[in-house]
Amino acid sequence: MTTSYFAESALLPSGWAANVLFEVDGAGLIAKVSPRAEAGGAERLRGAVIPGMPNLHSHAFQRAMTGLTEKGGPQGDSFWSWRKLMYGFLENLTPDDIEVIAVQLYIEMLRAGYTSVSEFHYLHHDSLGRPYANPAEIGERIAAAAQHAGMALTLLPVFYAHGGFNGAAPTTGQRRFINSSASFGRILESLAGTVKGNPIQRIGVAPHSLRAVTPEELRAAVAAMDAIDRQAPIHIHAAEQQKEVDDCLAWSGSRPVAWLLEHMPVDARWCLVHATHMDANETKALARSGAVAGLCPTTEGDLGDGFFNAAAYLRASGKIGIGGDSHAAVDPFLELRLFEYGQRLRLERRNVLAFAIGDSLGGQLYRSACAGGAQALGQNIGQLAAGFRADWVVLNGDDPALAEQRGDGLLDAAIFGPVRAPVRDVMVGGQWRVRDGQHGGSEASLQRYRAVMKRLLH
DSSP: OEEEEEEEEEEETTEEEEEEEEEEETTSBEEEEESSOOOTTSEEOSSOEEEOEEEEEEOGGGGGGTTTTOSOOSTTOOHHHHHHHHHHHHTTOOHHHHHHHHHHHHHHHHHHTEEEEEEEEOOOSOTTSOOOSSTTHHHHHHHHHHHHHTOEEEEEEEEOOOSBGGGBOOOGGGTTTOOOHHHHHHHHHHHHHHHTTOTTEEEOBEEOOTTTSOHHHHHHHHHHHHHHOTTOOEEEEESOSHHHHHHHHHHHSSOHHHHHHHHSOOSTTEEEEEOOSOOHHHHHHHHHHTOEEEEOHHHHHHHTOOOOOHHHHHHTTOEEEEOOBTTSOOOHHHHHHHHHHHHHHHHTOSOTTOOSTTOOHHHHHHHHHHHHHHHHHTSSOSSOSTTSBOOEEEEOTTSGGGTTOOTHHHHHHHHHSOOSOOEEEEEETTEEEEETTEETTHHHHHHHHHHHHHHHHO
């Protein structure tokens, strides 16, 4: 059986189309798309329809840290001092807490227009670093939270073994993350079974970074993933901070992105998260590889990471996607705005990433992030086309910033205008998750979340 939906305007792979009839099958896939159609008995969608945005990088538990690190710190306050505060915060988190926080976050994501997420999941053990009776406990809680909220999920168990390059011993603050190759392999296999059969969930793998795994361990983590699924996504943090680049040079004589491109089979399965500090050769080589650069502008701004070499990378046909990372904000439109605004501040000019006269910058950024995010998550999403999952967003034309906008003007306004409520309705896998800006589980989730925060903060 199919269900029919009619949109007066929709963003299709070929561009904006009018009077579009969508037929969605019982598996939540788009069975047919018919532009210039009659509505007939189809449900009429109350606004322009665009593909839902994938969020390619999330640490869900950090949602509960929002605002807690905005205090004056020592001179030289940086990512590294923020990381120390984060380690202290997570000491008190239980599996129940993490699930509650994740549900709240995923509901917020859905209401903002994200329809899928890659969870870069490295919080594996208890506060003393001991495995739970079920070593995959917290990963299973993440999968359950996504299912509860109705958010599509690519679960990325993180392999984290060391505190720095050259196999340095981990710190006490990292003890909840640490696994051997063997113990990590068991967690990965277990979580692959957890998501198997769920049509909106899948597994991938995330060696944390070159500072957290040795080359041998990195290859072992990829091999463990290949033994389960040779098409699964592979994500890794790379070159987020200048110190990481300097330490990698001291260790190997190469910069992090250059090392990965030379020593690993980096291709379309890979997502290099941040890749902030690349030189010109790395920028071009990463673009040629077919991998996705995972950009998290609100977090990168929050942590003072620096500016991605965007113009050169995109001119070389590099692929990008966006992520919320630490969730300093939960808003895909804001992520894209800050991505462009960072380049304007860096280069002191406007519309840096619009490469042709008259191009819609908002349209270009949204399409690029959808395509790159879909690739990074390894899911059949990101397009309103037959065979793709029915993950879409109905824009809220009643928001003054979107008033009377048409086509790509809607995306320009949603990203760069004073929008307060750009999203009206959200569908994931053929199921409505948000209607009129509201999620059915919001009230109950917020009550649970407030109870967790009261215990953590008082």
